[in-house]
Amino acid sequence: MAVRAGAAVGAAVLAVGAAWLFLGDSGYWPGASLTRAWESDRDGTSSEDGAHRTWAVGDTLVRGRFNSVTGFEAGTGRKRWEYLPPGHSRICATSTAVDGSLVLVAYGDLAGTAGRGCPTVAALDLSDGRELWHGDRRTWELEAGRSNEDLLAVGGGLGVVLDAGVDAGAVRAVDLRTGAARWTAAVPAGCLPGKVASAPGQVLAVLTCEGEVKLAAFDPGSGASRWTVPLDERRGVADRAAVTVVSTAPIVLRADERGQGLDAFLVFGPDGRPTSRVEATGEHYGSIGTDFAVSGGRLFAHTTVRSKDRLVAFDLTTGTEAWQADIGRAKAHFRALHAEDGRVMVLMYSSRYHDSLTVLDARTGDEKEDRAFRDHAGDVVDVFAHGGLVITVRAGGGARPFAGYERW
Numbered sequence: 001m002a003v004r005a006g007a008a009v010g011a012a013v014l015a016v017g018a019a020w021l022f023l024g025d026s027g028y029w030p031g032a033s034l035t036r037a038w039e040s041d042r043d044g045t046s047s048e049d050g051a052h053r054t055w056a057v058g059d060t061l062v063r064g065r066f067n068s069v070t071g072f073e074a075g076t077g078r079k080r081w082e083y084l085p086p087g088h089s090r091i092c093a094t095s096t097a098v099d100g101s102l103v104l105v106a107y108g109d110l111a112g113t114a115g116r117g118c119p120t121v122a123a124l125d126l127s128d129g130r131e132l133w134h135g136d137r138r139t140w141e142l143e144a145g146r147s148n149e150d151l152l153a154v155g156g157g158l159g160v161v162l163d164a165g166v167d168a169g170a171v172r173a174v175d176l177r178t179g180a181a182r183w184t185a186a187v188p189a190g191c192l193p194g195k196v197a198s199a200p201g202q203v204l205a206v207l208t209c210e211g212e213v214k215l216a217a218f219d220p221g222s223g224a225s226r227w228t229v230p231l232d233e234r235r236g237v238a239d240r241a242a243v244t245v246v247s248t249a250p251i252v253l254r255a256d257e258r259g260q261g262l263d264a265f266l267v268f269g270p271d272g273r274p275t276s277r278v279e280a281t282g283e284h285y286g287s288i289g290t291d292f293a294v295s296g297g298r299l300f301a302h303t304t305v306r307s308k309d310r311l312v313a314f315d316l317t318t319g320t321e322a323w324q325a326d327i328g329r330a331k332a333h334f335r336a337l338h339a340e341d342g343r344v345m346v347l348m349y350s351s352r353y354h355d356s357l358t359v360l361d362a363r364t365g366d367e368k369e370d371r372a373f374r375d376h377a378g379d380v381v382d383v384f385a386h387g388g389l390v391i392t393v394r395a396g397g398g399a400r401p402f403a404g405y406e407r408w
Helices: 002-026
Strands: 033-039 053-057 060-064 069-073 079-083 090-094 102-108 120-125 130-136 152-155 158-164 169-175 181-186 191-199 202-209 212-218 225-230 242-248 251-256 263-268 274-279 292-295 298-305 308-315 320-326 332-340 343-350 356-361 367-373 380-386 389-394 402-407
Touching: 053 380, 102 152, 102 158, 120 158, 158 191, 158 202, 169 191, 169 202, 191 212, 191 242, 202 242, 212 251, 242 292, 292 332, 298 332, 308 332, 308 343, 332 380, 343 380
Parallel strands: 033 367, 152 191
Antiparallel strands: 033 402, 053 060, 060 069, 069 079, 090 102, 102 120, 120 130, 152 158, 158 169, 169 181, 191 202, 202 212, 212 225, 242 251, 251 263, 263 274, 292 298, 298 308, 308 320, 332 343, 343 356, 356 367, 380 389, 389 402
16 A cells, blocks of 8 residues: 555646646746737738837837838837838838937838938937938938948937938938937048947938948047047958948947858947957857847857757857846747846747747846746747836737737
8 A cells, every 4th residue: 555655646746747847838838928918019911021020118019010100008008100101102210219218210201212211211200200300411322232220320319310321421420319410420531321329419420431341430529520430459340241231329339251251249438439249159158140139248149059959148248148048938939028127038939839939037047037938929029028028029010010929
């Protein structure tokens, strides 16, 4: 009898343990799951995708696409407003950041302007979708393979516009709320501007100067040149490189010479002096792809090491690795990460059970939360916290772009 009783107790323990694991992974265990509170309305019926941008302004969530900018109520997902560019125009560029509730967009009739690009720039108030003003933008000739990113920037009450042609270029600043001209800064002789950004206390521009990429800074009040520096003092960065403005506080650029040399994150001080760098590939942490974020003076990046998904943190003051953490569950695939307020959120898609959210301490890498979604999150490209909810962002034309999840 004792043997049978022991066997029964052992079987019960195993059953409880299996049920615990199943319920935790499947999202039905209290304290370890996320349940959908709402899904947003659709932002149009077009199946055509395209570059998109998302912003959170107060209690409004906003997605910008090629044909519209749409605001949704963060508590319900209900569509609040929709901005449509005039006529047959398409939105071909937007500012990455938001200044208060204002952003810049550039639009044009790409099919009917014979390559004239985006001749109009406008300021939008994302709290209600109003266009505050619009004006002429110097013609930017579209070139094959050229990115539309970082043609516009906002910050400190300024709207910054890149005016670039084939033979000349300038960085122009306007009053963000009225569109009134502030200043125009000519770039150094032999240089063409390729990207602009607004950093605390100065305006930045990525320049191509006689085959080499450089970084320049301008005074936000007058447009006077402050400094121009090479991205790499030792060997330079060739103009074939793809250069991305990753952060402006601190100043971080990624320079990728497309498999023919340098691929690294380059960090600069406010005076333009290089302070550190993080190589995109390392023996101990693998290769950094397109999924990374900067917050609190650290770079957080998704990598794969020995077929396992991993999150790696780097101290941008020194360029050294701070910590690594394995992420995800069995048969899970990385989808999105977001770093803010001392925490890093990682969303994984699982073909076995449900999608999952892992929250790590940004300083130590210690796990703070591990929750499963009770409802499939979908084709998620971003995730962030807002008003006590976990907000997911979906890609694709005709999708419901936002969904809000409650911890359960």
